[in-house]
Amino acid sequence: MKDLKYLISYTIPATAVIGLLLRGNWSFLTPAVAFILVPVLELLLPVNAKNLTKSQSESKAVNRFFDLLLYLNIPIVFGILVWFFLVYSSEMLSTPEITGLLISTGIVVGSNGINVAHELGHRKGQWEKTLGKLLLLPALYMHFYVEHNFGHHQHAATPADPASAKYNQSVYSFWFTSMTRQYIKAWRIQSQLLKRAGQSYFSIYNDMLWYTVIQVGYLAAIFFVFGKATVLIALAVALIAAILLESINYIEHYGLRRNKTASGRYERVTEIHSWNSNHVLGRVMLYELTRHSDHHYKAHKKYQVLEYHAVSPEMPYGYPTSMVISLIPPLWFSIMNKRIPEEMKS
Numbered sequence: 001m002k003d004l005k006y007l008i009s010y011t012i013p014a015t016a017v018i019g020l021l022l023r024g025n026w027s028f029l030t031p032a033v034a035f036i037l038v039p040v041l042e043l044l045l046p047v048n049a050k051n052l053t054k055s056q057s058e059s060k061a062v063n064r065f066f067d068l069l070l071y072l073n074i075p076i077v078f079g080i081l082v083w084f085f086l087v088y089s090s091e092m093l094s095t096p097e098i099t100g101l102l103i104s105t106g107i108v109v110g111s112n113g114i115n116v117a118h119e120l121g122h123r124k125g126q127w128e129k130t131l132g133k134l135l136l137l138p139a140l141y142m143h144f145y146v147e148h149n150f151g152h153h154q155h156a157a158t159p160a161d162p163a164s165a166k167y168n169q170s171v172y173s174f175w176f177t178s179m180t181r182q183y184i185k186a187w188r189i190q191s192q193l194l195k196r197a198g199q200s201y202f203s204i205y206n207d208m209l210w211y212t213v214i215q216v217g218y219l220a221a222i223f224f225v226f227g228k229a230t231v232l233i234a235l236a237v238a239l240i241a242a243i244l245l246e247s248i249n250y251i252e253h254y255g256l257r258r259n260k261t262a263s264g265r266y267e268r269v270t271e272i273h274s275w276n277s278n279h280v281l282g283r284v285m286l287y288e289l290t291r292h293s294d295h296h297y298k299a300h301k302k303y304q305v306l307e308y309h310a311v312s313p314e315m316p317y318g319y320p321t322s323m324v325i326s327l328i329p330p331l332w333f334s335i336m337n338k339r340i341p342e343e344m345k346s
Contacts, residue, residue, distance in 0.1 A: 003060075003063075006287070008284045008285055009069065009284060009285055010072075010076070011033065011285060012111045012112060013112055015029045015104070016029075016030045016104040016107070016108045017080065019100060020083055020084060023097050023101075026100075028099075028103070029104070030100075030103065030107050031103050031104065034107055034111070034320060035320065035323070038318075039317075039318070039324055042282060042317060042318040042320060043317070045280055045281055046280065048280050050308075052307070060304045063304070066302065066304045067128075070116050070120060071131065073135065074131060076108075077135060078138070080108050081237070084105045084233075085222065085225075085234070086226070087101070088101070088229075089226040089227055089229070098233075102236055102240070103240060105240075106236070106238075106239070106240025106243075106244065107240065109138045109139050109237055109241035110240065110243075110244030110245055111244065111285070113136070113138055113139060114136060114141060114144070114242075114244070114245045115248075115286055115287065115289060117132040117136045117144070118132070119287055119302075119303050120132030121133070121144075121145050121148065122299055122300055123300075129145070132145065133211075137214065137215065138218075138237065138238065139238045139241035139245070140242075141241070142214065143182070143187075144186075144245075146189050146190055146207060146208060147162075147185050147189060150193065151185050151186070151189050153269070153296065156296055157257050157258045157274075162180075162181030162182045162185060163182060163246075163249045163253070164249075165249070165250045166255070167254075167257075167345045168255075168333060168337070169254075170329040171250045174250045175246050175247075178249055178250075179242060186208060187208055190207060194206060219235075222234050247326060248289070248319065250326055251322045251323060252274055252275055253273070254275065254336060255336065255337065255340040255345065256272070256273050256274065257345075258273055259343065269296050271293045271294065271309040272312060273296060274313075275292065275293070275314075275315045276292060276293040276309070276313065276314050276315065277290035277315040277317070277318050277322070278290070278291075279318030279319075279321075281318060282319045282320050282321070287303040288303040288306045290318065291306040291307065291308060293308075293313070294307045294312075313340075
C-alpha cells in the first residue's frame with residue numbers, strides 16, 4: 001500500500017482537469033497548488049531520509065507498477081493538452097481564464113511531461129526512451145534527450161555544462177544561458193556522435209534533424225486542426241514547461257563544482273555534486289527527482305530505488321519550495337551560498 005503514495009504525482013494533472021471543467025478562478029488552481037499549497041505543506045510535513053533495504057530495493061526495481069505510473073502520463077499529458085487546445089479554439093474564454101489554463105497546462109507538460117521523459121530517457125529499453133522523447137514533444141524540447149544524456153551527465157558541475165548554474169548566477173540569467181547553450185550543444189553532440197559512427201550529418205541517423213521535423217510537424221498539425229492562434233498558445237505552453245524544467249535544473253546543481261585532478265581532468269561525478277532533498281511531498285510528486293545526488297551517481301537507477309547519501313549536499317527546503325525561493329535571487333543567495341563548500345565556489 002505504501003507504493004500508492006506515488007499516485008500523488010497525478011495531483012498536478014488533476015488540478016488542471018478541475019480548471020478545465022470549472023473555469024473562472026479555478027483556472028489558476030494548478031499554479032496555486034504547485035507553488036503555494038505544496039511549499040506550505042513541505043514546511044509542515046516531516047523529512048524522510050530513510051533508504052530501502054537491499055531486499056526491498058531489489059523487489060521494487062523489477063515491480064512493473066512503478067513503470068505503469070510513468071506510462072500513464074502519456075495519455076494524461078496529451079489528453080490535457082488537446083483538451084485545452086480544443087477549449088481555447090472553440091469556446092469564449094476570458095483573458096484570466098486563458099492565462100490560468102495556459103499556465104496550468106504548461107506546468108503539466110513540465111512536471112508530468114519533461115520530468116517523466118527524463119526518467120524514461122535513462123532507461124535501457126529503446127521503446128521506453130522513445131516514450132520519453134514523445135513526452136518532450138509538447139515542450140519542443142526533444143533536444144534535451146541528446147544534451148542531457150550525452151552532455152549533462154558527463155559535464156555536470158563544471159563550466160562546460162549549460163545546465164549547472166554558476167555561483168551567484170540568478171535563475172533569470174540561467175533560464176536564458178541554459179536554454180540557448182543546451183540547444184547549441186545538442187547539435188554539437190549530435191555531430192560528434194554521427195562522426196564517431198561514420199555517418200553523414202544529413203543522414204537518417206541525425207536525431208536532431210528528426211526532432212526538428214517532428215516538432216515542426218506538431219505545430220503544423222495544431223495549425224490545421226485548431227488554427228493559427230492556437231499555435232501561439234502551444235508555443236506559450238512549451239515556454240512555460242521549459243522554464244519549469246530550467247528552474248529545476250537551476251536548483252539541482254547551483255554553485256556546486258567538481259575539482260580538477262592532477263592530470264587536468266575533472267574528478268568523476270559523485271554524490272556531492274547535486275543538491276539532494278528528502279522532503280516527502282516533493283519526492284513523490286516528482287518521482288524522486290529530488291534525490292538527484294544518487295541519480296547522478298548511478299544514472300540508470302530507477303526512481304523508486306534512489307537513495308539518500310549522508311555526504312550529499314542537502315537543501316533546506318524541498319524542490320517545489322526551492323523553485324519559488326529562487327525567483328527572489330537575494331533570498332536564494334542568502335540561503336544557499338553559505339551551504340556551498342568554499343572550494344567549489346567559482
